[in-house]
Amino acid sequence: MKYISTRGQAPALEFEEVLLTGLAPDGGLYVPETLPFHAPEEIRAWRDLPYDELAFRILQPFVAGFIDDDAFRTMLADTYAAFDHKAIVPLQQIDHNEYVLELFHGPTLAFKDFALQLLGRLLDHALEKRGEKAVIMGATSGDTGSAAIEGCRRCANIDIFILHPHQRVSEVQRRQMTTVLNDNIHNIALEGNFDDCQRMVKESFRDQSFLRGERRLVAVNSINWARIMAQIVYYFYSALNLGGPDRKLAFSVPTGNFGDIFAGYLAHRMGLPISQLIVATNRNDVLHRILSQNHYEQRPLAHTLSPSMDIVVSSNFERLLFDLYDRDGAAIAGLMDEMNHGKATLDRDALARARTLFDSHSVDDDATCATIREVFEQTGYLLDPHTAIGVKAARTVRRHQDQPMITLGTAHPVKFSEAVEKAGMAYPELPYHLSDLHDREERYTVLSNDRAQVQSFMVREIFGSA
Ligand SMILES: *Cc1c(COP(=O)(O)O)cnc(C)c1O
Numbered sequence: 409m410k411y412i413s414t415r416g417q418a419p420a421l422e423f424e425e426v427l428l429t430g431l432a433p434d435g436g437l438y439v440p441e442t443l444p445f446h447a448p449e450e451i452r453a454w455r456d457l458p459y460d461e462l463a464f465r466i467l468q469p470f471v472a473g474f475i476d477d478d479a480f481r482t483m484l485a486d487t488y489a490a491f492d493h494k495a496i497v498p499l500q501q502i503d504h505n506e507y508v509l510e511l512f513h514g515p516t517l518a519f520k521d522f523a524l525q526l527l528g529r530l531l532d533h534a535l536e537k538r539g540e541k542a543v544i545m546g547a548t549s550g551d552t553g554s555a556a557i558e559g560c561r562r563c564a565n566i567d568i569f570i571l572h573p574h575q576r577v578s579e580v581q582r583r584q585m586t587t588v589l590n591d592n593i594h595n596i597a598l599e600g601n602f603d604d605c606q607r608m609v610k611e612s613f614r615d616q617s618f619l620r621g622e623r624r625l626v627a628v629n630s631i632n633w634a635r636i637m638a639q640i641v642y643y644f645y646s647a648l649n650l651g652g653p654d655r656k657l658a659f660s661v662p663t664g665n666f667g668d669i670f671a672g673y674l675a676h677r678m679g680l681p682i683s684q685l686i687v688a689t690n691r692n693d694v695l696h697r698i699l700s701q702n703h704y705e706q707r708p709l710a711h712t713l714s715p716s717m718d719i720v721v722s723s724n725f726e727r728l729l730f731d732l733y734d735r736d737g738a739a740i741a742g743l744m745d746e747m748n749h750g751k752a753t754l755d756r757d758a759l760a761r762a763r764t765l766f767d768s769h770s771v772d773d774d775a776t777c778a779t780i781r782e783v784f785e786q787t788g789y790l791l792d793p794h795t796a797i798g799v800k801a802a803r804t805v806r807r808h809q810d811q812p813m814i815t816l817g818t819a820h821p822v823k824f825s826e827a828v829e830k831a832g833m834a835y836p837e838l839p840y841h842l843s844d845l846h847d848r849e850e851r852y853t854v855l856s857n858d859r860a861q862v863q864s865f866m867v868r869e870i871f872g873s874a
Contacts, residue, residue, distance in 0.1 A: 409470055411438040411633065414730040415744070416737015423474045424534050427527075427634050428542075430627040435744070436737065438633050439727050444469040446679040451644070451653040459496040460484045462648075463641045466678075470637050475533055483533070487525045490515055490558075492841050497642045499649060500817070502787050505809065506802070508795060508817040509646045516584050517820035517839070518716070519668065520555035522642065523635035528559035528566070530634055531626065535565035542626045543619065543870060544568040545612055547605035550581035551716045551823075556628050561590045566626075567870050569594045571605040571862075574854055580823060580838075580845065587848035594869050595852035596862065604857045611859055618863040623870065630667040631723050639671035640678070642816075647680055650812045658684035660802035660815040662794040663695060664717035666724035668816060673728060676765065683808055685766050688801035688815075690714045693770035695722050700768055702759055704752040713773045713827035714793040716819065721747075732758035769801035773830075776800070780821075780831035790836055792819040793827035 410420040415436030421429065426438045454462055463484045464477075471480060488496050493513035500508045514521025535542055544566055546556055553570040560568045570585060574597035586595045598605050612618070616625050628635070647657050659682060661669040669687055676682040689696050690712040698704045709720050726744060733739045733755065746752035754762075771779070779796040783789055791799060798815035806813055821828050822836045829835065838845060855862055 409472060410441040412441050413438060414726050414737060415741040417741070423471050424537075427474075427530055427534055427632070428624070428626060430629070430631060434737075434741070436740070437631050437724070437727055439730060440470065443674065443677050445677075448653040448679070448681075451648070451679060454644070455648050459641070459645055460488045462645055463488070463638075466641050466644060467637060471530075475530075479533070483529050484526070487529060490525055491521075492839060497645055499646060499814070500789060502783055502789060502799070505812050507646075507650070507812060507814045508789070508791070508799070509642060509814050510817045511642065512792075512817060512820040514555075515558040516551075516554040517823050517842070518551055518555065519639075519816065519818045520552055521558065523630075523638045523667075524552075524555040524559035524628065526559075526638045527628060527632065527634050528556075528561075528563050531560075532563035532565050541565045541567075541623055543623045543866070544626050544628055545571075545609050545866075546628055547571045547602065547609045548577075548585075549573070549602045549715060550577045551819075552629075554581065554584035557585050557588050557593055557595075559628075561588050561593055563592065567592045567594065567623075569596060569866055569869075571596045571598045571608060573597075573601050573605055574599050576601060578825075580825075582852075583845050583848065583850060584842075586850040586852040587845065589849065589851055594866070596865070597852050597854045598857055598862070599854065600857035608857070608859060608862055612863065618867060619870075620867075630665045636667055636671050636674070636724070636727075639668055640675050643672050643675035643682070644680055646814055647675075647682075650814070653679070653681050655811070656681045656683040656808070657812045657814060658682065658686070658802075658806065658808065660686035660688050660798045660813065662714070662717060662798040662816060662818050663687045663689055664692075664719045664722065666695065666722040666728070668818070670724045670727055673765070682765070683811055684806070686798075686801050686805055687766055687768040688798045689768065689770045690717050690776070690797055691770065691772050692718050692720065694720070695725060696768040696770040698754065699759075699762065699766055702753050702756075704747055704754070706747075706750045713776055713824070713830065714797055715824075716794055717797070728762070729754075729758070732761050767805045767807070769805050771797040771800045773827075776827065777831035780828065780833060784831075784833060790821045790828065790833060792817070792821040792824050794818045794824070796827075
């Protein structure tokens with residue numbers, strides 16, 4: 409399978425190159441040139457497959473030629489063996505025809521593990537094939553960093569450096585990163601804020617000469633195609649468990665960068681009968697404004713009780729726009745240029761097409777807490793604030809009461825105790841495999857917000873000398 413850029417000006421690439429590359433050279437994002445399509449008979453025949461085998465059937469066409477089938481099967485089995493629930497993605501019913509899909513049974517208790525557990529293994533395989541080693545560098549405000557670290561801890565060909573703002577992430581989030589003691593894991597607590605961390609990473613990518621030409625820097629942010637791909641599987645898995653493909657279903661997705669919900673859109677295009685996809689946002693509602701009012705305008709970041717959805721720009725939305733504009737790369741380049749200048753409106757036909765499948769809703773902190781309380785009172789089940797936004801949006805803009813509505817449960821409530829406490833709930837307990845988290849040994853290095861110091865630290869850690 410070949411991958412092309414959404415802006416139409418970059419050469420098509422194979423999977424292996426896309427895996428190792430971030431943005432396309434024309435500034436676009438890579439998408440498959442064509443999508444596999446599965447007829448209902450084929451999907452129906454997958455009904456009894458365990459999660460890892462279903463993942464193989466769905467993902468194999470995307471990686472064909474990069475990894476042989478047996479090795480890929482083994483990789484997928486290993487990936488999902490790291491999850492603490494036998495079903496991998498259990499469904500929790502919260503009302504008649506209403507469900508939460510629990511995507512937080514991976515090592516860091518949030519759905520990003522689905523993508524990053526697989527991505528680490530795919531990257532390591534690519535590097536092994538090429539006889540190369542790589543350095544992953546990323547900034548985190550808490551969540552993605554731990555998922556990336558867990559995804560890479562056993563990768564022989566990767567050193568990973570994660571920068572977090574010193575004393576500005578929660579204790580659980582810090583410990584999830586800093587108690588991973590493998591030699592290739594390097595946690596930097598930067599004396600600065602999250603923006604300083606991001607700037608440091610950006611500057612290091614721009615000029616990689618400090619790595620002496622011996623290593624390449626690889627990004628694992630959510631525009632990486634392999635991350636999106638891994639997220640398609642659970643849409644199929646949950647639908648098959650609730651009567652698909654012989655029954656239509658709807659999904660509500662707590663959305664930030666539009667990666668997770670874009671995977672749902674791909675599942676729909678690949679043949680899964682999805683009747684509605686709900687873009688559930690917090691007060692950072694740029695996507696809701698564009699879908700409901702055709703008004704794109706960048707606004708300053710708002711800090712909310714659902715921090716993993718606090719975004720200004722939703723990068724992966726460009727991938728959907730590419731399809732809505734009939735894959736016209738030049739049109740997308742023009743539109744993205746307008747958006748980068750702060751304001752834009754969509755072509756009316758493109759927006760109408762989006763609205764046949766997508767609805768959106770924005771939920772503020774008060775409504776988030778009210779939903780956590782409401783669902784707890786109705787069921788005894790505790791939602792995390794991101795998932796609560798999904799449930800609230802589902803209950804507000806649902807189209808079909810007679811079809812199952814599945815909200816993606818993107819995190820375990822213990823990760824976001826501030827919101828849980830604000831909602832008036834008791835502090836949830838850590839799952840048993842993390843119950844000793846507060847007693848584990850930590851390792852991290854505090855560095856000042858100074859590029860020379862950070863880079864020479866990295867060089868010492870990678871090469872053993874400055
Ligand atoms: C990353 C994240 C999201 C948003 O997912 P996107 O793919 O960026 O839309 C939602 N909830 C949680 C808990 C997350 O970590």
